[in-house]
Amino acid sequence: MIVIHQNRKRSVLFASTGFFVISLGIAALIGWLLNVGVLKSVFSAYVTMKFNTSLCFIISGLSFLLLTRYNDSFSKSLMRLLLFCFGAVALVSFSQDIFHYSAGIDQLFITDHNLIVPGHLFPGRISPSTALCFILLAIGLWNVGAKGIFYRNIAQYFLHAITLIAFISLIGYLFSVPYALKFSFFSTMALNTAIAFLLFSIVASLINDDLGFTGLYMGAGxxxxxxxxxxxxxxxxxxxxxxxxxxxxxxxxxxxxxxxxxxxxxxxxxxxxxxxxxxxxxxxxxxxxxxxxxxxxxxxxxxxxxxxxxxxxxxxxxxxxLTIFNASPICIAIARTDNGEYEDVNPALLEMLEFKREEIIGHSAADLSIITADYRQYFADRMVDHGSIKNEDTILKGKNGDIKHCILSAEVLDDGNDKYLMSFVYDITERKITENNLQETKKDLEILADKLTGQNKQLLSFAHIISHNLRAPVSNLNLLVHFYKESTTELEKEELWGNFDTVIGHLNSTLDELLETLKIQEDIAKEREILSFEKTFNSVKETLIGQIKETHAIINVDFTKAQDIVYPKIYLESIMLNLVSNALKYKSPERAPRITITSDNINGELMLSVQDNGLGIDLARHSKNLFGLRQTFHRHSEAKGLGLFLTKTQVETMGGEISAESEVDKGTIFKVKFNRNEE
Missing domain, CATH: 1.10.287 (Helix Hairpins)
Incomplete structure (x- = not known):
């Protein structure tokens, strides 16, 4: 059974017809129950609609409403049951006339006392023409919604047959043809029955308005x-x-x-x-x-x-x-959006990626490993969110594995059948290399500028140091020369000559220190080698073994995080020697020295830390002069103020940094950050 779909007007017509037929049957039923003649027959002289006929009309009207208004399985089952009921009643009634017997259904519900047809032997019986119409109607409504066209054609012509029978009966009433002269088959159909059948059959045939005679009048030709x-x-x-x-x-x-x-x-x-x-x-x-x-x-x-x-x-x-596509220096590619396969590429793209045309057409970027999965996913998300890609940086890989830095833009093309992604790729590899070189050059220049700035500061400081440290010996020499000239005895001259030796000795010592500092600053290209922190410390420990034993110092070392460094040997030994000797030299008189030396590697930068529990330094007062030449912060017979200055000079000469954290009477931590290029 197919679904009956109709427009709103048809639905109203079907519902109205169903209710009309039901109302006509109910009216006749009431007429029989209350013996109202006008309800049983339109005119008293005409044949009445039998009680069983009214029941069949009520049942057929209900089945028609179920057929045209409902589509659930229960409604379909109930509709078939109703069709079977009135069809069976009509078939039994019709067979009584054919085989001349009585099934006892003619006056089952009510007795017919109003026969108007002379010689009628079966009161209450449905007329043969009426019974036949109900049989045809039951079969027609059963098959009107069938899937097969053959069954729907049968249903349509059965409905046409009902229309013809009802029309012939109506013509008899219209022309007032006496019953005796009418064809007996049509003679006993009531006027209201004929009207109901005519309307019912015509409206029901509209369900399949493209079939039968209805199709002749309902088409658009x-x-x-x-x-x-x-x-x-x-x-x-x-x-x-x-x-x-x-x-x-x-x-x-x-x-x-x-x-x-x-x-x-x-x-x-x-x-x-x-x-x-x-x-x-x-x-x-x-x-x-x-x-x-x-x-x-x-x-x-x-x-x-x-x-x-x-x-x-x-x-x-x-x-x-095509001219622009093939001649453009910008790489252009057209790919399908459903599978990513390339439909066409221009020569510029082939040249950049070093592919042949037949190697790339019909393949996707994923197949050829032109672009990584991360970039593909990123660009796919951009297309979903924005519908296009505008000037996005990306990296492509050529056939031979060459990396190409590119700028990518893409738009979707729709030709009505398929969608394509048109990509524009601009090769900026050379520009990227130039930018990287410029960045490296800029970085080198910044490092050089920092070094020059530091060296200028050191030179300025050096000039002050020379001016300060040489002025006193020279002034003393001038005074001694003056006193020597004024002296009158040999004893005075001998004493002054001894003073000359002392002042000249101090002057030589100062000049030696200044020359050593200059030598460190100028000797940047000192030979580097792979050095072990452990071995370097052992060498320093052997040098200071006397002081270590004398002070009962405890030294803990941990070089597991960074074991080796590429550095000038003399510098690394000097740095470690100065820092450890300072920790021993400026120990606290209240406790034995405890020194901790560790190395570390933080993001590729090597670090060296030397921590002690000595006297400490008041950084609030001395932070600016901590690494100055001849700057001392504690009274000690061997304090010259040269060690930290030389250490800072050596570290910065190699591109590193040195810093200190200290608290008075608790200790000091010196941290050396080596240049990461020295790894």
């Missing part, structure tokens, strides 16, 4: 239009002419033979007028068709011109596109 205009007029004309002829014969104005002649002639004249009207309608439609054909031809000619022009424009556009 010229023949359908002519049929709708011609058939109603012909029916009306026939009925009117027949009615007039019969009435004239009954009034004995004309004889039967002359009545036939008049009816025939009138029908011919009426047919002539109907034909004339039909021809005019067809000519009008043909004129409209001709005008439409002419307009279509004109439109086709204009359309052909437009198509030709558009085709030429498209060819020129394609030619321009």
């Amino acid at each position: 010229i023949g359908n239009i002519i049929a709708r205009k011609f058939f109603p007029g012909m029916i009306i004309a026939l009925l009117v002419l027949a009615y007039i002829s019969i009435e004239l014969e009954r009034a004995e104005y004309i004889s039967t033979e002359f009545g036939v002649i008049i009816t025939t002639a009138s029908f011919l004249i009426t047919g002539l007028f109907l034909t004339r009207s039909t021809v005019k309608e067809m000519n009008f439609l043909d004129l409209k068709r001709t005008e439409a054909e002419n307009e279509t031809r004109l439109l086709n000619k204009n359309l052909e011109k437009i198509i030709l022009q558009r085709t030429n424009d498209l060819k020129r556009s394609n030619a321009r596109f």
